[in-house]
Amino acid sequence: VLHMRSDPPIDPQGLDPGSQGQRPGNASGLRPRGTPPWIKVCGVRTLHDVICCHDSGVDAVGLNFYPLSPRFISQNELDVLASAWPVGLTAVALFVCPTIDEVRQLIFKNPWINLLQFHGIAAPPLENPPRPWILAGSAQNERGFAPVLELYDHCMVAGVGPSAVLLDGHRPGMHGGTGLKAPWELVKPAEWPVPVILAGGINPENASQAMSMVKPWGLDVASGVEFAPGVKNHQAIEQLVSRARQVSSSGA
Numbered sequence: 001v002l003h004m005r006s007d008p009p010i011d012p013q014g015l016d017p018g019s020q021g022q023r024p025g026n027a028s029g030l031r032p033r034g035t036p037p038w039i040k041v042c043g044v045r046t047l048h049d050v051i052c053c054h055d056s057g058v059d060a061v062g063l064n065f066y067p068l069s070p071r072f073i074s075q076n077e078l079d080v081l082a083s084a085w086p087v088g089l090t091a092v093a094l095f096v097c098p099t100i101d102e103v104r105q106l107i108f109k110n111p112w113i114n115l116l117q118f119h120g121i122a123a124p125p126l127e128n129p130p131r132p133w134i135l136a137g138s139a140q141n142e143r144g145f146a147p148v149l150e151l152y153d154h155c156m157v158a159g160v161g162p163s164a165v166l167l168d169g170h171r172p173g174m175h176g177g178t179g180l181k182a183p184w185e186l187v188k189p190a191e192w193p194v195p196v197i198l199a200g201g202i203n204p205e206n207a208s209q210a211m212s213m214v215k216p217w218g219l220d221v222a223s224g225v226e227f228a229p230g231v232k233n234h235q236a237i238e239q240l241v242s243r244a245r246q247v248s249s250s251g252a
Helices: 047-056 075-082 100-109 146-157 207-214 234-250
Strands: 038-042 060-064 090-096 115-119 133-138 164-168 196-198 218-221 226-228
Touching (some): 038 090, 038 234, 047 075, 047 234, 133 146, 164 218, 207 234, 218 234
Parallel strands (some): 038 218, 060 090, 090 115, 133 164, 164 196
16 A cells, blocks of 8 residues: 655645756646657656657656666666756656655655656555656456556545556566557557556557557657667657657547
């Protein structure tokens, strides 16, 4: 169970751009900077890659705080990013089964982070998280994404609903970044009352197909635009953004 801080949630629109050298991203977090879809590149660790994402038209960058991930970002690496984070680019903090202290300390030290993304949780947060959050889940058996939808409903009943859901490919023991394609035929964005972000094995070669077949609100990519875990391929990022948005622009 995710135990969150008991004080009132922080309004991301209330961040002061002039305080502590902050360079906050998109205040809403879940609003495309330009032509849809909303695109997030996850597992970024260097300023060079962050700037590439911004310049390529990416909407959000995922920062991985799961210590067992090869894309885990250290506080030193995070400090470098915070010193020159591009205005307009949303920062998303990814957690796996976080504790109250992990989330509290992260936001206290890094108030410029806009969104949270939770993997591996089995019950609603006991308190509203200090930032809007994305519920991430995968289709692990014949029930498909039904358990994720059930958890979403429980969160809504508890008054701690996520702002979006991320539907991913599944590999036992892993939480995102698997490189495995989600079962696209089971991803039905129209059945969800919040934006659906498609993840799992998205790359420049299949991004346009994903958009035309699934029609998700957003795309999340990690291994599909990498040379190695955490080492991004800038050309692949540019190609993915271009191809995904060509489909959106054409109305396919």
